[in-house]
Amino acid sequence: MASRCSTLLCSTSRLASARFAPLASRSRWLATEAVSSSAASPPPLPSDPKIGRIVDDISGLTLLQAADLVTLLKSRLNIQEIAMPAASAAAPVAAPVEEAAVEEKPKEKTxxxxxxxxxxxxxxxxxxxxxxxxxxxxxxxxxxxxxxxxxxxxxxxxxxxxxxxxxxxxxxxxxxxxxx
CATH class of the missing domain: 3.30.1390.10 (Ribosomal protein L7/L12, C-terminal domain/Adaptor protein ClpS)
Known part of the structure; x- marks a missing residue:
């Protein structure tokens, strides 16, 4: 009987804490929001309201919708994909022209x-x-x-x-x- 009462008491206390947990996390979120909003500077305003609307629309897209948008813009604007060169060491110094002319013999096929x-x-x-x-x-x-x-x-x-x-x-x- 005592074990039933302790189980009932534990479950009741969990329910009570679950009711007040959202309020605690919400107040923590509001406090974080107040600190982050005061520290962050407002985003720059676009000079053209049409651009502002486009930015707002794009920022509301999902990741898949954004990928589809990029693909559609590339095809409509005829933009070709180019491979970005990887970072590399400094280019070697060019050899004199005379040496390059001597070394340019075609390799014999074996x-x-x-x-x-x-x-x-x-x-x-x-x-x-x-x-x-x-x-x-x-x-x-x-x-x-x-x-x-x-x-x-x-x-x-x-x-x-x-x-x-x-x-x-x-x-x-x-x-x-x-x-x-």
Missing amino acids: IFNLKLESFDAAAKPKIIREVKALIPNLTLIDAKKFVESVPQVLKENMPKEDADKLKAVLEKLGAVVVLE
Whole structure:
């Protein structure tokens, strides 16, 4: 019985404190508002009342509405997005013009793609066998279809020496091969 009374007493005191809590927080909020409003300076007034109304309307928008507004303004005013450059260290000092002219040699290509352009009709069976040997997992029928559907890339990303050797072998058989 005593435990019921203490439980009832606790719940009643919680309800009473819950009734007065909003008043306490409201008075705390009013006090904070009075301090912050006296310390803050009033916002500058726009010279044009139309601009003031626009600012008031925009400040009342939700975040999604503001994002839609930005998108619509960009499309209507034809504003393109530009990437902002990241902050970086100071630019290095430019090298003299003479040195730059000497260093601007085009880099020599070292990786090639081997492309079968065409072939001699009499050498077709030899070329089909060579293509079948070059490309793993290719059946004789697939190799024939591959050769008949020229121009096709035989091998990709080959070093220059290997590409030249393979090109010489295929040209001896009667194929026209191009290094790309």
